[in-house]
Amino acid sequence: MRNYILLMLAVFLLAGCQSDATKEDAAGATTTTTDAVETGKLAADGKGQATAFTAGEEPYRKDAINDATSPLSQQVIYFDFNASTIKEEYRDLITWHGRYLASNADMKLRLEGHTDERGSREYNVALADSRAQAVSRMLMFQGAAKKQIEVISYGEEKPVALEHNEEAWSKNRRVQLVYEAI
Amino acid sequence: MKDGSLLGIIRYDSKAFYIALILHLLIVVVLVVSVNFSERPVTAHKEVETVQAVVVDSQIIQAELDKIKKSEARKKQKEESRLKKLSDTTRKEEQKQRQAQEKRRLEEQRIADLKQKRLAEEKQRQIESQQLADLKKKKQALEEQRQAEQQRLSVLQKERQEEELARENAKRAAEEEKQKELNAQALRKKLAEEEQQRYLNSDKMKKLRSQYVKSIERHVGKNWIKPASANKDMFCNVIITQNRAGTVLSVKTDECKGDKAFQLSVERAVLKASPLPDAPSEDVFDRTVQFTFVGH
Amino acid sequence: MKALLTFTCILIYAWATPSYAILNVEITQGTEDALPIAIVPFYWDSKETAPDLSDFNVIASDLLRSGRFAPVPEDKLLSRPTSTENLDFSSWKVAGIDNLVIGSVRPAGNQQFAVKFQLFDVFKGEQLLGYSLTADASSLRYTAHHISDLIYQQLTGQKGAFNTKVAYVTVIRDKDTASYKLEVSDTDGFNPVTILTSSQPVMSPSWSPDGSRLAYVSFEKRRAQIYTQILSSGERIKVSEFAGLNGAPVWSPDGKKLAMTLSKDGNADIYVLTLKDKSLQRMSKHWGIDTEPTWLPDSRSLVFTSNRSGKPQLYKVDGPGAKPRRLTFEGSYNSSAEISKDGQKMAFVYKDKSAFKIATMDLETGVIEVLTDGPLDESPSFAPNGSMILYAEGQRAALAAVSADGRFKQRLVAKEGEVREPSWSPFLQ
Numbered sequence: 001m002r003n004y005i006l007l008m009l010a011v012f013l014l015a016g017c018q019s020d021a022t023k024e025d026a027a028g029a030t031t032t033t034t035d036a037v038e039t040g041k042l043a044a045d046g047k048g049q050a051t052a053f054t055a056g057e058e059p060y061r062k063d064a065i066n067d068a069t070s071p072l073s074q075q076v077i078y079f080d081f082n083a084s085t086i087k088e089e090y091r092d093l094i095t096w097h098g099r100y101l102a103s104n105a106d107m108k109l110r111l112e113g114h115t116d117e118r119g120s121r122e123y124n125v126a127l128a129d130s131r132a133q134a135v136s137r138m139l140m141f142q143g144a145a146k147k148q149i150e151v152i153s154y155g156e157e158k159p160v161a162l163e164h165n166e167e168a169w170s171k172n173r174r175v176q177l178v179y180e181a182i
Numbered sequence: 183m184k185d186g187s188l189l190g191i192i193r194y195d196s197k198a199f200y201i202a203l204i205l206h207l208l209i210v211v212v213l214v215v216s217v218n219f220s221e222r223p224v225t226a227h228k229e230v231e232t233v234q235a236v237v238v239d240s241q242i243i244q245a246e247l248d249k250i251k252k253s254e255a256r257k258k259q260k261e262e263s264r265l266k267k268l269s270d271t272t273r274k275e276e277q278k279q280r281q282a283q284e285k286r287r288l289e290e291q292r293i294a295d296l297k298q299k300r301l302a303e304e305k306q307r308q309i310e311s312q313q314l315a316d317l318k319k320k321k322q323a324l325e326e327q328r329q330a331e332q333q334r335l336s337v338l339q340k341e342r343q344e345e346e347l348a349r350e351n352a353k354r355a356a357e358e359e360k361q362k363e364l365n366a367q368a369l370r371k372k373l374a375e376e377e378q379q380r381y382l383n384s385d386k387m388k389k390l391r392s393q394y395v396k397s398i399e400r401h402v403g404k405n406w407i408k409p410a411s412a413n414k415d416m417f418c419n420v421i422i423t424q425n426r427a428g429t430v431l432s433v434k435t436d437e438c439k440g441d442k443a444f445q446l447s448v449e450r451a452v453l454k455a456s457p458l459p460d461a462p463s464e465d466v467f468d469r470t471v472q473f474t475f476v477g478h
Numbered sequence: 479m480k481a482l483l484t485f486t487c488i489l490i491y492a493w494a495t496p497s498y499a500i501l502n503v504e505i506t507q508g509t510e511d512a513l514p515i516a517i518v519p520f521y522w523d524s525k526e527t528a529p530d531l532s533d534f535n536v537i538a539s540d541l542l543r544s545g546r547f548a549p550v551p552e553d554k555l556l557s558r559p560t561s562t563e564n565l566d567f568s569s570w571k572v573a574g575i576d577n578l579v580i581g582s583v584r585p586a587g588n589q590q591f592a593v594k595f596q597l598f599d600v601f602k603g604e605q606l607l608g609y610s611l612t613a614d615a616s617s618l619r620y621t622a623h624h625i626s627d628l629i630y631q632q633l634t635g636q637k638g639a640f641n642t643k644v645a646y647v648t649v650i651r652d653k654d655t656a657s658y659k660l661e662v663s664d665t666d667g668f669n670p671v672t673i674l675t676s677s678q679p680v681m682s683p684s685w686s687p688d689g690s691r692l693a694y695v696s697f698e699k700r701r702a703q704i705y706t707q708i709l710s711s712g713e714r715i716k717v718s719e720f721a722g723l724n725g726a727p728v729w730s731p732d733g734k735k736l737a738m739t740l741s742k743d744g745n746a747d748i749y750v751l752t753l754k755d756k757s758l759q760r761m762s763k764h765w766g767i768d769t770e771p772t773w774l775p776d777s778r779s780l781v782f783t784s785n786r787s788g789k790p791q792l793y794k795v796d797g798p799g800a801k802p803r804r805l806t807f808e809g810s811y812n813s814s815a816e817i818s819k820d821g822q823k824m825a826f827v828y829k830d831k832s833a834f835k836i837a838t839m840d841l842e843t844g845v846i847e848v849l850t851d852g853p854l855d856e857s858p859s860f861a862p863n864g865s866m867i868l869y870a871e872g873q874r875a876a877l878a879a880v881s882a883d884g885r886f887k888q889r890l891v892a893k894e895g896e897v898r899e900p901s902w903s904p905f906l907q
Contacts, residue, residue, distance in 0.1 A: 082789065082811070117872055118834060120814030120827045120856050121899065122682060122726040123783050123790055125702070126739060126746035126767040129723050133745065152701055153723060157679035162651070164854065164873050391501075398503050406508035407576070410546055410865055411635025421500070433602075443635030446599065446606070450576055451508070453601035471501040478506050 059096075060103035065179050072100055075177040077135055078170065082119065084130040086138060094135060097177060098142020105145065111135050112176040113153040114160075116169035125155035128175075135175045382465060391466040397459040402473065406451035409443040416440035416477030418448045423469050428457035440477060448475040510885055512548035513633060515541060515577040516570060518558050520595070523584040529591075531583055533619040536666065540626035540640040543666065543879060544865060545886025546633075550575060562596070562605075570600045577606075579629065583618075590614055593621050597629055607632050619668065639861040640665065643903040644868060645673070645683040645692055646877060650895035660694055662709065665861075665868075665902070667877070667891035673707060683899060684728045684736075689906045693717070693727040693736055704738060706753075717751060726770050730777040731819075737761070737771035737780055748782050750798070759798050768793075770814050775821040781805065783813040792826060805839065808846055814857060817841070818864040819904075823882065825858035825867050836869045836880060849884035859902045868900040 064070040075097075077090045086094065101107055113128030132151045139149060161168030381387065419436040433452055438445050452473060461467035517538045522528035541547035556573060559565045559580055570578055581595035590612055597607035607628060613621040620641060627638025644667075648659045658680040663670040674680055678697035685692060686706075693706045702724040707714035718724045722741035729736060736751045748761040748771045762768040766786035773780055779796045786793075790813045793802040806812035811829035818825070821841065828837035833852025839845065854872030861867070864882055871878050871889070875896035880887045 082785075118854060119790070119811060119829075120770060120783065122739060122770045123767065123785075123813045125681070125725050126723060126741075126769040127785075129741055130745060130767060151722065152697075154679060154697070155681075157681065157697070158656075395501060395503050398501070399505055402503065403505050403507045404509060406505060407511050407513050408508035409634045409636075412508075441635040443631075443633055446633065447508075448505075450599060450601050451505075454574070454576065468501045471503060474502065474504045475508075476504065476506045478508075 060100045062104050062107070064100065071096055075179075077131075077175045077177070079131055079173045079175070081116070081169070081173065082127065084127060084134050086134055091138070094138045095142050098139040098144050101139060101145070101148050102143025105148070108148050108150070108180045109139070109144070110150045110152060110178040110180065112158075112178055113151070113155075114158060114172055114174050114176070115156050116172040117156045117159060117164070118169065119156075121155055121157075125153050125157075128155050129153035131173075132175050135177075387463075387465060390462050394459070394461055394463075394466045398471065401459050402451055402455040405454040406475065407447060408477070409441075409447050411441050411443055412447075412477040414476075414478055416444050418445055418475045420448055420452055420473045420475065422452050422471050422473065424456075424458055424471060425469070426461075426467065428460055430456035430458065436472070444475075444477065448473070451475070510883070512546060512886070513577065514548050514550065514575045515579065515629075515633075516550040516555060516575045517541075517579040518555060518560075518581070519552060520581040520583055520593070521558075521560050523560075523582040523594075526585055529583075529615060529618075531618070534581065534583075534622045534625075536619060536622045536640075537579070537626050537629070539666065540623060541629065543886075543888050544630060544634075545881030545883075545888075546630070546865070565598070567598070567600045567603050575600055577629075577633065579625075581625070586612055591618065593618075593625075595625055597632060619664075623664070634865075636865055637863045637905070639863045639865065639902075639905065642862060642906055643689070644859075644877075644900050645685065645903070646870075646897055646900045647680050647683065648893060648895050648897050660692070662692075662903075667893070670893075673709065673712075681899065682726050683901045685901055685903050686729045687731055687733045687904055689904050691729075692901075693729055695725050695727065704736070706736075717753070717756075723769075728771055728773060730773050731775050732777040735777065737773060739769040739771070748780060748795070750780075761795055761798055762793075762802060772815050772817055774817055775819065781815045781817060781824060783815070792824070805841075805844075806846075812837075816858055816860055818860045818882075819862055820864060823860075823864065825860060825882075827856050827858065834872070836867060838867075838882065847884060849880045849882075850878075850887065857899045857901075859900050861902050862905045868902050870898045870900060872898075 064072045067073055071093065074093055101109060111132040113132035115124040115128045132153055136149050136151055140146060159172045161171040416439060418438040418440055421434045421436050423431045425431060430452055433449055435445055435449060520531055520534040522531060538549040542549050556569050560582065578598045578600055579595060583591050583593050586592040593611045593613055595609055596605055599606050609628065611621055623640040626640040630638035642665055643662050644665050645662045648661060650657045655677060658676045659672050660674040660680045660683055661670045661672050673692060676696060676698045681695040683692050683694045691706050691708050693704060695702050695704055703716055704718035704724045704727045705714045705716050717736060718738060720740050720742040723739055723746055725739040727736045727738045734753060736753060738749055738751060739746050740749045745765060746767045746769045747763060748768050750759045750761055761780060762782065764784065764786050766784055768782055768784045770783040771780045779794060781792055781794045783790050784793050790811050791804055792806045792812050792815050793804050795802040809828050809830055813827050815824050815826040824839045824841055826837060828835050828848060834854050834856060835848050835852045836850040836855045836858045837846050837848045856870050856872055858867045858869045866879050866881050868877060868879050877890040877897050877900050878887060879890060
């Protein structure tokens with residue numbers, strides 16, 4: 001119940017937050033059931049709701065990444081068009097994943113970079129690569145080892161949304177954190 | 183030389199001095215004597231010769247006369263013996279003469295024979311030389327005949343040349359006449375055209391002509407589909423003839439710098455544009471129109 | 479004497495002829511219209527049963543697709559002459575049809591056909607071309623493309639490229655899985671042949687200049703690798719699998735090198751791999767993204783996309799170590815360049831306010847001409863004669879063609895799934 005309230009609060013906060021972000025992302029953010037919304041929750045949470053994260057006994061326990069109640073279960077980071085800078089709202093999420101990797105040295109993470117369909121394909125591969133590299137650098141800053149991280153860039157080749165509109169594009173501009181099966 | 187030194191020499195070699203002195207004296211003596219000898223004999227010789235000549239002549243003549251008398255007697259005697267002796271020898275001499283005569287006769291005979299023979303030979307030679315002369319004469323006749331023929335030919339040729347020249351002159355004269363006529367025509371034409379041009383260069387005509395050219399340009403341009411290969415370095419000059427109605431009668435590509443497709447496209451353009459726009463005035467119309475297509 | 483006289487006459491004539499006597503008209507403004515041409519369906523010149531001659535319809539569609547021709551639709555043909563005897567140009571002239579093509583096919587024994595065709599200039603009333611070609615049933619279509627090439631060359635002055643190929647990538651998605659295919663087909667989309675099938679992305683096909691091989695990127699090992707593949711045998715060689723990016727392979731015009739994008743030294747930069755000795759040369763060094771190299775005809779200079787200015791723009795580098803020079807300043811997104819074979823034009827993706835379009839730049843003057851309307855056009859590829867550009871319409875996930883002057887656009891035969899990244903082959907033997 002408490003979680004639900006928090007979620008609602010987060011959605012509200014996110015809406016406010018997103019209105020400051022680019023117009024392109026606005027459509028995606030207001031859709032309640034998508035990954036983007038969940039991302040929003042964590043981003044919003046990250047600022048002042050550290051208690052939410054630390055409610056569990058062992059925040060960086062190995063299976064936390066598969067625990068839907070753990071923020072570590074959020075494994076997608078979204079970007080603005082033609083940008084590879086990590087938006088403010090994802091910094092905490094990446095920090096937590098970095099600490100998780102530092103705490104679980106045997107864990108391996110694959111960062112898959114993606115873009116939306118706009119622009120040229122090979123440029124998008126390079127753009128998606130720099131997105132994934134940006135995430136990788138931040139993870140290592142938090143203690144992850146280089147050998148734990150693998151980067152792969154797919155550019156616009158593997159969209160999650162196939163429509164040709166901003167809503168779909170905002171979902172496709174992403175870096176996916178894929179943990180190798182334990 | 184000083185007396186002192188002469189004395190010195192005498193003292194030094196007295197012997198030599200004396201020998202020299204004696205020699206000088208000797209020379210003086212010889213010279214005086216020789217002069218005397220040379221004058222004396224010349225006078226003596228003259229006197230002797232004159233006296234002797236008279237004495238010798240009178241003596242010799244007498245002796246000589248005697249001598250001749252004796253010699254003539256001796257000669258007469260000698261002649262008589264000689265004549266006697268001669269009659270003896272005469273017979274021998276006659277016989278000898280007869281033999282010689284015979285010999286001479288034979289010799290003469292031989293000479294006559296020889297003469298005869300030489301005469302025959304001479305005659306033969308004369309015949310031959312006659313024949314030779316005949317031949318020469320014949321040859322000469324032939325030569326003369328040939329020369330005459332040549333003469334005749336050269337005359338003929340000369341006549342022909344003269345004829346030719348006359349013809350040539352006539353022709354040249356005709357051509358010059360024609361040329362003069364042409365020049366005159368050209369001049370007349372030029373004057374007429376200058377007059378025409380003055381008229382055509384009037385502002386009104388200029389405007390009409392430029393309107394006409396523009397309308398042709400627009401009309402043909404619309405019908406010209408440039409090929410893909412056309413570029414600014416390509417151009418084609420096409421000369422067409424048209425009738426008064428603007429119908430294109432002939433198309434000739436003049437200078438053309440461009441590929442086959444470009445040339446085809448411009449030729450097609452003028453043909454497709456037929457009939458060309460109507461000329462706004464008879465005076466701006468021309469049967470021949472030159473188009474310059476530029477690839478651009 | 480006579481010659482002198484003639485000369486004098488000419489002199490006098492020239493002197494006496496005023497300049498206005500001939501009207502001089504200079505024409506610089508032609509039309510950019512397509513050339514009207516009537517292609518009479520080829521007829522079967524035999525009493526034997528006629529084979530399917532529909533392959534000859536490609537002549538009209540080839541010429542139409544080039545944008546240079548306006549073939550008369552078959553149902554609008556005035557008449558269907560079969561030989562020069564029953565040919566009457568006057569009616570075609572009236573209809574304003576510049577050119578006429580007639581042709582016939584008859585058996586030539588040994589399961590071969592003799593294909594005869596003639597091209598006429600209607601206005602001149604002349605035959606421009608006349609050929610007799612031999613083909614078997616399987617090569618009728620190629621013969622028809624060849625006839626298109628001959629007509630195209632005669633009337634446009636450019637070598638025809640209708641008998642060339644195009645490589646492209648198709649994707650068929652099924653819920654969570656996808657099937658990526660690298661295919662090669664005729665330029666009109668017929669005769670597709672699959673070169674590679676993979677469940678992982680396949681990208682960026684590039685033809686070797688002799689048309690015998692393709693280079694491409696495959697993610698089949700869950701990471702980007704560059705391969706070259708011999709089309710006739712299917713044999714392939716892995717040429718690049720460095721850590722990080724291995725992308726955008728492009729064969730040099732001399733066939734000796736592959737330009738590519740690698741990130742092994744940090745981030746995306748341009749490298750050149752010499753195929754013979756596998757030596758690698760770095761062509762760009764910048765913290766920004768440098769990718770999508772394309773060669774200039776000298777096989778030394780490259781144009782590439784870089785976001786070093788903040789947004790993707792095109793740059794030219796004249797060899798290793800040279801300082802890249804920016805080519806595009808107009809527009810917020812210019813990328814994915816390809817240079818025409820003659821080195822005069824560059825086609826690229828150009829974004830104006832909202833849409834991604836295909837544009838060309840005259841490399842001499844820098845003038846940009848936008849050819850398409852977008853909104854998501856990408857991957858432009860020049861025909862080997864430079865007359866057309868194939869590209870992908872991202873919105874439709876299908877291929878389209880535009881004439882290099884932008885006058886004519888055509889969407890190509892739609893295929894199942896998404897079609898993308900067309901790459902036009904060089905002239906083939």
